[in-house]
Amino acid sequence: MPLHPNNDNEPLVKIRGLRFYRGDRAIFDGIDIDIPKGSITAIMGPSGTGKTTLLKLIGGQLRPDAGTIHVNGQDVHKLNNKELYKLRMRMGMLFQSGALLTDINVFENIAYPLREHTKLPESIIRKLVLMKLEAVGLRGARDLMPSELSGGMARRAALARAIVLDPEMVLYDEPFTGQDPISMGVLIQLIPRLNKASRLTSIIVSHDVEETANIADIIYVISNGKVIAGGPSEQVANSGSPWVRQFMDGQADGPVPFHFPAKPLETDILGN
Amino acid sequence: MEQLARLGRIGICTLERLGRGHVLLLHMLSGLTALVIRPRLLIAQIHYVGVLSLLIITVSGLFVGMVLALQGYYILSQFGAEETLGVMVAASLVRELGPVVTGLLFAGRAGSALTAEIGLMKATEQLSGLEMMAIDPIKRILTPRFMAGLISMPLLAALFSAIGVIGGHFIGVELLGVDEGAYWSQMQSKIDLHEDIFNGVIKSMVFGFICTWIALFQGHDCVPTSEGVSRATTRTVVHSALAILCLDFVLTALMFGE
Numbered sequence: 001m002p003l004h005p006n007n008d009n010e011p012l013v014k015i016r017g018l019r020f021y022r023g024d025r026a027i028f029d030g031i032d033i034d035i036p037k038g039s040i041t042a043i044m045g046p047s048g049t050g051k052t053t054l055l056k057l058i059g060g061q062l063r064p065d066a067g068t069i070h071v072n073g074q075d076v077h078k079l080n081n082k083e084l085y086k087l088r089m090r091m092g093m094l095f096q097s098g099a100l101l102t103d104i105n106v107f108e109n110i111a112y113p114l115r116e117h118t119k120l121p122e123s124i125i126r127k128l129v130l131m132k133l134e135a136v137g138l139r140g141a142r143d144l145m146p147s148e149l150s151g152g153m154a155r156r157a158a159l160a161r162a163i164v165l166d167p168e169m170v171l172y173d174e175p176f177t178g179q180d181p182i183s184m185g186v187l188i189q190l191i192p193r194l195n196k197a198s199r200l201t202s203i204i205v206s207h208d209v210e211e212t213a214n215i216a217d218i219i220y221v222i223s224n225g226k227v228i229a230g231g232p233s234e235q236v237a238n239s240g241s242p243w244v245r246q247f248m249d250g251q252a253d254g255p256v257p258f259h260f261p262a263k264p265l266e267t268d269i270l271g272n
Numbered sequence: 273m274e275q276l277a278r279l280g281r282i283g284i285c286t287l288e289r290l291g292r293g294h295v296l297l298l299h300m301l302s303g304l305t306a307l308v309i310r311p312r313l314l315i316a317q318i319h320y321v322g323v324l325s326l327l328i329i330t331v332s333g334l335f336v337g338m339v340l341a342l343q344g345y346y347i348l349s350q351f352g353a354e355e356t357l358g359v360m361v362a363a364s365l366v367r368e369l370g371p372v373v374t375g376l377l378f379a380g381r382a383g384s385a386l387t388a389e390i391g392l393m394k395a396t397e398q399l400s401g402l403e404m405m406a407i408d409p410i411k412r413i414l415t416p417r418f419m420a421g422l423i424s425m426p427l428l429a430a431l432f433s434a435i436g437v438i439g440g441h442f443i444g445v446e447l448l449g450v451d452e453g454a455y456w457s458q459m460q461s462k463i464d465l466h467e468d469i470f471n472g473v474i475k476s477m478v479f480g481f482i483c484t485w486i487a488l489f490q491g492h493d494c495v496p497t498s499e500g501v502s503r504a505t506t507r508t509v510v511h512s513a514l515a516i517l518c519l520d521f522v523l524t525a526l527m528f529g530e
Contacts, residue, residue, distance in 0.1 A: 059404050088406040099401030113405045116412070161405075171404075 018067035029225035042216035092162030152183025303411030322424030333432035337439025358459035361440035370433035375479035379512030383487035390491025391501035425480025
């Protein structure tokens with residue numbers, strides 16, 4: 001149910017001049033990002049660059065201090081509560097922790113959005129849930145409680161929940177962090193497959209360079225509140241900028257210093 | 273000068289928290305209509321908040337009643353007024369001890385559990401997750417718990433008083449030999465429905481309201497870390513206890529003060 005008929009060239013998410021402050025610290029200092037429909041867009045940057053914050057801004061959970069975020073032509077932060085909730089029904093978000101409800105089993109977790117938002121009969125809910133669980137390979141785990149799942153399984157279950165309402169867009173918050181190589185491989189395979197099969201637009205926020213660069217069509221690198229590189233993934237991966245190189249190659253020292261800002265070592269140790 | 277600034281900051285912080293607390297209360301109340309359509313949510317929470325508190329409430333009620341009978345008999349027998357033991361036990365339970373002790377136990381048993389539950393849901397991003405699923409976590413999660421507390425507390429307090437009276441009967445009549453007829457008939461004639469019982473029920477409703485509100489607010493407002501949740505849980509018990517005792521004084525003064 002598209003609210004605004006868009007031409008296909010218009011990006012699904014359009015961020016312009018976004019500023020966001022935590023206290024005096026600027027998390028985002030005027031960033032512009034376009035996320036085209038149907039793409040897998042990766043937003044990368046060192047820890048603490050506010051990548052999760054960006055997802056929360058897109059989802060309307062936080063308000064920017066300046067700038068706009070348009071999703072499907074709608075300014076997210078000008079919507080009233082009802083419209084915002086309507087918009088969120090067309091977004092799925094995969095939290096880093098999975099954020100499954102711990103007091104109900106996997107099946108009920110996936111069925112939860114359906115039960116809340118639709119009046120579908122039980123038999124259809126069951127079929128939908130099993131289909132989504134099949135897509136992430138957890139149909140057999142439907143009766144387990146979230147505490148009985150491994151980290152990788154919890155994330156896949158959460159992914160099934162994120163797509164159960166058939167959203168247009170899925171936001172992934174650090175999907176690869178803390179995964180063993182096998183679960184990582186599963187997710188790397190799963191994300192592009194879902195993106196294609198369900199005609200999704202995916203936004204991945206991550207600092208796992210190699211895995212993310214492999215599956216992303218477009219990469220933005222954020223550092224110190226600014227976009228320091230953005231474009232098709234090969235272009236960014238081969239960028240000559242020292243900032244981007246340091247991040248992509250994982251060098252300990254470079255434009256991003258190894259040392260947290262401090263007074264000189266001599267004065268700190270010997271006193272003034 | 274610095275002291276003054278700090279004092280100001282504390283004052284502003286407190287006012288802000290109060291403000292957020294009231295905003296949360298209104299938000300919770302705005303979810304009432306949705307709750308009417310889905311009473312099962314409420315019933316499940318009454319089970320957790322109320323039914324699971326039954327054991328501690330009944331056992332405590334029994335012992336408080338028995339202690340009241342022992343102490344009361346000792347004093348009353350000095351004036352030869354043992355027959356009024358029933359009145360003494362019932363009046364102290366219905367007017368004061370029922371609502372107050374139930375409130376304190378309720379804050380410790382149900383309030384702390386609510387705070388920890390909501391706090392952990394916040395810390396593990398479950399509340400955020402609901403929001404992103406276009407489900408209002410306050411209406412969906414907090415409102416049923418709030419109403420459950422509001423409904424359970426007066427019932428628990430009434431049960432506490434009833435069990436206490438039975439405990440008093442056990443000690444007074446069975447053990448100490450107060451006349452059974454006097455125990456019940458004196459109680460019946462002296463305890464007033466409006467003056468004693470009704471006022472006691474009002475007290476327990478107020479305590480239920482304040483305890484559940486504090487517990488849910490502390491959980492929802494906590495710093496989402498393990499330390500934050502533990503602090504919030506402590507605050508729930510401390511603030512609830514203080515609120516109950518202070519409000520009890522105010523209510524008693526209003527109800528029974530001449």
